[in-house]
Amino acid sequence: MVRITINGVEYQVEDDITILEACNRLDIPIPTLCHDERLNPYGACRLCLVELKGKNKLEASCTTKVRDGMEVETHSDKVVRTRREILDLLFSNHPEDCLTCEKSGDCKLQDYCYEYGVEKGSYLGEKRDYSIDDSNHFYTYDPNKCILCGKCVRVCDQLQGTSAIGFENRGFKTKVSTPFDMGLAKSTCVSCGNCVAACPVGALLPKRKIRYRAWEVKKVKTTCSYCGVGCQMYLLVKGNQVVGVEPAEGKPNNGLLCVKGRFGYSFINHTDRLKTPLIKRNGKFEEASWEEVYDLIVSKIKESKAKYGPNSLAGLTSARCTNEENYLFQKMFRALIGTNNVDHCARL
Amino acid sequence: MTNSIEEVLDNDAMFVIGSNTTENHPVIGTFMKQAIRRGTKLIVADPRRIELADYADVFLQIKPGTNIALINGMIHVIIENKLYDRDFVDKHTENFEELKKVVKDYTPELAAEICGVDKEDIIKAARIYAEAERAGIYYAMGITQHTTGTHSVMSLSNLSLICGNIGKEGAGINPLRGQNNVQGACDMGGLPTDLPGYQKVFKDEAREKFERVWKVKLPSKVGLTVPEILDEAEKGKIKFLYIMGENPMVSDPDINHVKKALTSLDFLIVQDIFLTETAELADVVLPAASFAEKDGTFTNTERRVQRIRKAIEPVGAAKADWQILTDLMVRLGHDKKYSHPSEIMDEIRSVTPSYRGISYDRIEVEGIQWPCTYMKHPGTKYLHREGIARGKGLLMAVDHRDSAEVPDSEYPFILTTGRLLYQYHTRTMTGRVDGLNKLAPESFVEINDATANKLNISNGDKVRLTTRRGSIITTARVTEIVDEGVVFMPFHYTEGAVNYLTNTKLDEHAKIPELKVAAVKIEKVGS
CATH class of the missing domain: 2.40.40.20 (Barwin-like endoglucanases)
Incomplete structure (x- = not known):
């Protein structure tokens, strides 16, 4: 443990952590656009700068480790002025379309500009004018909104292990791109969307069938219904429709998803969904009430059991249903019908 | 999995066999790639040059159906070169001499010939696996969907046991379960031999316990598996079939046979979220709620029991499967009407030792891994920590056997x-x-x-x-x-x-x- 003073208050913190990590643990807010605790510290956005006593130069808190006796100012005049300058520089080269931007309400650049009072970019001059890459089926990339924090590039590389995207060119012309700028559809991208989840601004956005504003959706934490990894994620709900999915942090998926979990949700509210019980009469399905089908099923169970014995009945329970449902299904067959003819597709 | 997913990052070596992990368990695939970057060695055995093969220290492109020959070949090399963990073998396993005798014939030359790979690669793979401090085996249906599936799993178990790669963090045997809740469906007794918690239907003690709680006499005769149910249906012995959330008309082998079986039934019920190929053949179709429309739990491949939560109302008149089953059970004379899945979990807990400490309150924030045997039990990150569960790890000497069908002049x-x-x-x-x-x-x-x-x-x-x-x-x-x-x-x-x-x-x-x-x-x- 080391002793450090932050904004005049003394704290004991673990050694070998950064100033940013210490502040996060102490609930002292520090703005950052490029930091992600799953990635190596990067120090790109400079927004997390802090003032250290005895040092003239401001230091990036995400790359500076705590030292015993260190005195840190996180919101001194100099720090706040510098942050405002950085945000001004970023916003000067950013489309001023927050009114219609899909990211509005969930955008870190917007939040920090609000917090630091940056209303418009004061550096008038050339702005980027790139075409939007919408070649991927699930998300778009608008380089004009990109703040070059590098999170997408690093997530794709360090966490996803795909390395489909990287930086090209230098200086003002720096851009996140696929090899030879061929576009996402022709890259090695596997559409996991982990870059989209990491993007702090509106540069990487999921394609949406149903549009929504960030504040209109309710987020419900759940478990992905595809493979057995059991990724934790949030369903984004507007009205009675699932309109999107976002990954959840923690075990077992550490904020990562795959293409199916992240973008394969539109079956939920699909028009093909079965909405009423059906009974086949003369080879054709007819709509029926629940009471009607329950009565029919119960009479068929009793009939089959009486005529041919309980082992003439069988049930396939489901690896797609919940534990509770599987428990009930096998209980029904064993305890109420009287057979162990219960299995599921574990072998398929 | 004996290990946890996060332990992929603790492996010194990984042996991935019969699993195309980056496509079928993509997020585990990303952890594997992260581990490789940290220096974890990788052995891949698969009939296809899958993505992971590009990252492998050794890639063995084996002929389908030759897993046992490969693994026996690796064990042969490990024993011949005394690379196995003698202390672990002595203390924690039995039947080593028998295994030694059987694998003696599986020289790298012979194994290489059966598998269609280079013998040097088998030797290299054996060395990487055995020399790693902590090695994890990862497999899926490339191991199990064979007439020698069980023996293939046993041979992986042999490999892991003789190297002491079990019961440790970052070392173990890890079947990657394919479907979201295939682990849970097995845990809950969705098997013809097993009551919840793998308590056997043919054991009096187990059955009597459930009879006391369920207040009913239970059948002791082992039931039929899916393929057997279909066979018996085709023969007219099974008359009534209730299929919940499965689609055998696409997923099961020999679809012509599946169709004959399903159309021979007196009565077929299919409960699903869409009118599947199987539902088309049903007499009654029940509209079920999707996972977004109900509460419950799934158990993932690392034994973690996790919540799903109702985000929207069921579409149309669809109902959650548990509600449909509750309604039917009451009509069949069941004495309880569950009003929420948490009540069902409370009952599961009372009869399933490995789930005894799992309640909705406890898994609200983060899921718990079974076994979790009492209410303060933290869950189990990896299995066999206190020694092999059955006492001593039983080494099962098994031989390679050809697949049921091998190519011939007509089907080459x-x-x-x-x-x-x-x-x-x-x-x-x-x-x-x-x-x-x-x-x-x-x-x-x-x-x-x-x-x-x-x-x-x-x-x-x-x-x-x-x-x-x-x-x-x-x-x-x-x-x-x-x-x-x-x-x-x-x-x-x-x-x-x-x-x-x-x-x-x-x-x-x-x-x-x-x-x-x-x-x-x-x-x-x-x-």
């Missing part, structure tokens, strides 16, 4: 099957997601370019594949992913469904069909 190629990143199982869900269908629109067969050349087949040609069970037309994809003599098809698609071709022959122990090997004939359509 081996057909193997699998899955794609962009589709899921029988496509009832992913088939309704536009982007996924654009990326993986239709059935295809991967054919090695040399084979294609011999048969005068070009990329994109329509080809007819025929086995002893059926014939389908699909599109050729000429590639080097598969070796000469082997062709691969994904099983997701209804049109050009590979399961018209697959073999129903079962592993005698687990009753799993040999979906990974069939002998097939290939012809260019129109030639």
